[in-house]
Amino acid sequence: MSSLEFERITVLPMDEYNQRLVANVHPENWVNPQPANCYDLVVIGAGTAGLVVAAGAAGLDLGLKVALIEKNLMGGDCLNIGCIPSKSLIRSARVIGEMWKAKNLGVNISQHINVDFATVMSRLRRIRAGISHHDSAARFKNLGVDVFLGNGKFASKNTIDVDGQILKFKKAVIATGARAIKPEICGIEAAGYLTNENVFSLIQKPDKLAVIGGGPIGCELAQAFRRLGCKVTLFHNSSHILNKEDREATDILQRVFTDEGIRLVLNCQLEEVVTVTEGKRLYFSSHGNRDSVTVNEILVGAGRVPSVEGLNLEAVGVEYDQKLGVKVNDYLQTTNSNIYAAGDICMNWKFTHAADAAARIVIKNTLFSPFGLGRSRLSSLVIPRVTYTDPEIAHVGIYADEAERLGIEIETIKIGFNNVDRAITDSQEAGFLKIHHKKGSDEIIGATIVASHGGEMISGITTAIVNKIGLSKLSSVIHPYPTQAEAIKKAADAYRCTLITPRTKKLLGFLTKFS
Numbered sequence: 001m002s003s004l005e006f007e008r009i010t011v012l013p014m015d016e017y018n019q020r021l022v023a024n025v026h027p028e029n030w031v032n033p034q035p036a037n038c039y040d041l042v043v044i045g046a047g048t049a050g051l052v053v054a055a056g057a058a059g060l061d062l063g064l065k066v067a068l069i070e071k072n073l074m075g076g077d078c079l080n081i082g083c084i085p086s087k088s089l090i091r092s093a094r095v096i097g098e099m100w101k102a103k104n105l106g107v108n109i110s111q112h113i114n115v116d117f118a119t120v121m122s123r124l125r126r127i128r129a130g131i132s133h134h135d136s137a138a139r140f141k142n143l144g145v146d147v148f149l150g151n152g153k154f155a156s157k158n159t160i161d162v163d164g165q166i167l168k169f170k171k172a173v174i175a176t177g178a179r180a181i182k183p184e185i186c187g188i189e190a191a192g193y194l195t196n197e198n199v200f201s202l203i204q205k206p207d208k209l210a211v212i213g214g215g216p217i218g219c220e221l222a223q224a225f226r227r228l229g230c231k232v233t234l235f236h237n238s239s240h241i242l243n244k245e246d247r248e249a250t251d252i253l254q255r256v257f258t259d260e261g262i263r264l265v266l267n268c269q270l271e272e273v274v275t276v277t278e279g280k281r282l283y284f285s286s287h288g289n290r291d292s293v294t295v296n297e298i299l300v301g302a303g304r305v306p307s308v309e310g311l312n313l314e315a316v317g318v319e320y321d322q323k324l325g326v327k328v329n330d331y332l333q334t335t336n337s338n339i340y341a342a343g344d345i346c347m348n349w350k351f352t353h354a355a356d357a358a359a360r361i362v363i364k365n366t367l368f369s370p371f372g373l374g375r376s377r378l379s380s381l382v383i384p385r386v387t388y389t390d391p392e393i394a395h396v397g398i399y400a401d402e403a404e405r406l407g408i409e410i411e412t413i414k415i416g417f418n419n420v421d422r423a424i425t426d427s428q429e430a431g432f433l434k435i436h437h438k439k440g441s442d443e444i445i446g447a448t449i450v451a452s453h454g455g456e457m458i459s460g461i462t463t464a465i466v467n468k469i470g471l472s473k474l475s476s477v478i479h480p481y482p483t484q485a486e487a488i489k490k491a492a493d494a495y496r497c498t499l500i501t502p503r504t505k506k507l508l509g510f511l512t513k514f515s
């Protein structure tokens with residue numbers, strides 16, 4: 001491809017919404033600028049991490065020369081094939097979840113629930129297109145960023161080649177993200193499968209869907225597709241779905257999944273996929289039994305691999321691992337001190353908000369830390385996470401088993417939502433809030449929430465951790481009644497009760513006699 005020709009990028013179906021999306025994030029008629037003599041910063045990859053670095057550096061209005069290179073769609077996974085389309089789909093699915101519970105709430109929906117799958121998917125595309133101007137090539141150009149659409153690779157220690165155009169840089173940032181792991185299952189390539197890259201292009205509902213992988217992608221989408229009317233089998237190779245999360249939390253979710261009709265195949269080993277007249281047949285073993293299931297589509301969410309290929313990292317002395325990605329230190333500096341990395345390409349936390357936070361560290365460390373003074377560290381970040389199933393599982397800080405491994409003594413306060421009035425009025429008593437604090441101190445070091453809007457609630461606890469607000473102070477925060485967030489106050493009150501020793505109790509009893 002010469003520098004004047006662009007690969008035409010299509011996002012199926014090429015309806016008015018996807019046309020608008022592509023016109024924003026990879027415009028067909030885009031003409032790459034004439035490269036500047038030397039850039040202060042060149043960023044490869046215009047996903048969350050790359051966009052935040054570029055916008056942050058150019059937006060400071062300091063006259064910095066910034067270039068941003070994207071080979072596919074600006075906005076990366078989050079906008080195009082990740083958070084935005086998945087959460088749009090989940091929103092539609094949630095309505096059905098509510099309708100299933102309606103009878104229990106005294107509301108009879110007598111008619112058959114009729115899901116218009118094509119409309120659900122077109123809503124998703126409309127929403128994505130509507131948001132896409134934020135990440136558009138035109139917006140970044142207006143911010144003063146030189147946007148290059150094409151494949152970026154290092155050409156020498158201080159140059160990057162974009163399809164023949166050479167960009168000289170003082171500092172560079174690798175923000176090329178990650179993509180779905182290809183499963184090593186005999187016959188699956190020939191049978192064909194969906195990943196997050198094409199599942200949001202579906203226009204017809206698969207009647208029977210196999211989901212491989214019970215991580216966040218598999219769980220969120222398995223539940224959404226089930227609610228939208230698919231018969232779903234979820235295969236996971238551990239004993240619990242979302243096995244990084246608190247076991248009691250995943251127990252609750254597993255019960256919900258089973259109640260909603262998802263077939264869970266745990267501790268499984270997928271052996272082979274064979275194409276048959278009825279569709280795709282998956283042979284598997286689980287708990288010593290061999291079985292098979294036949295589906296119309298297979299969706300793979302079995303983890304991510306970092307996009308390190310084709311960057312010519314060897315030429316610039318940037319070390320990497322095929323599985324873990326680009327090697328960085330705590331300042332997000334690679335093994336070449338002029339080259340930094342941020343986001344899924346180099347981090348364990350593969351979240352949009354983590355990519356955003358890392359990008360801010362990179363801006364500071366590349367541009368505003370002369371002689372390395374005042375640099376920010378990745379390890380100082382407190383990153384919450386939410387899996388947007390129903391109920392949501394939200395977590396921040398460390399888990400109880402992690403604390404044990406690290407030799408940190410903790411105490412845990414658990415408030416069941418069956419003790420929280422708003423959860424009771426909402427018939428959402430199944431979840432809980434767990435707060436881990438240091439033994440003998442009110443310092444919060446981790447928390448898990450299982451609740452329908454646990455993701456909204458976790459920010460209160462994240463704020464407390466970041467600002468070192470202990471449980472004692474949290475108990476003085478007034479929450480509106482009745483809200484599910486009252487669980488936080490209840491946990492804080494429970495902590496304060498533990499401070500009342502028998503001696504203090506005696507003393508208080510004595511004092512009340514005189515007051």
Ligand SMILES: Cc1cc2nc3c(=O)[nH]c(=O)nc-3n(C[C@H](O)[C@H](O)[C@H](O)COP(=O)(O)OP(=O)(O)OC[C@H]3O[C@@H](n4cnc5c(N)ncnc54)[C@H](O)[C@@H]3O)c2cc1C
Pocket residue numbers: 044045046047048049050069070071072073074075076077078081082083084086087150151152153175176177178196217307310311342343344345349350351352353354355388
């Ligand atoms: C289905 C799904 C749902 C998700 N839901 C959530 C969620 O709800 N919340 C959340 O926080 N996170 C979610 N995530 C994770 C989130 O999308 C990622 O963590 C985030 O997008 C990472 O951003 P990034 O900038 O590091 O990488 P990416 O978004 O992957 O961007 C990297 C960009 O680099 C480009 N690129 C790669 N190589 C080159 C090259 N050589 N030259 C030029 N360009 C290149 C790619 O085309 C891409 O656009 C989800 C992910 C998936 C897959």
Ligand SMILES: NC(=O)c1ccc[n+]([C@@H]2O[C@H](COP(=O)([O-])OP(=O)(O)OC[C@H]3O[C@@H](n4cnc5c(N)ncnc54)[C@H](O)[C@@H]3O)[C@@H](O)[C@H]2O)c1
Pocket residue numbers: 183184212213214215216217218220235236237238243268269270301302303304349350351385386387388
């Ligand atoms: N709500 C969110 O924030 C959100 C949502 C989706 C994705 N993400 C991000 O994207 C990342 C990738 O998500 P993911 O779910 O693909 O990865 P993951 O690695 O978190 O989970 C995939 C799971 O699939 C299992 N698995 C792998 N191969 C298998 C096989 N052959 N058979 C059965 N099980 C198999 C693995 O053991 C693993 O637990 C996540 O780590 C997360 O950071 C975040």
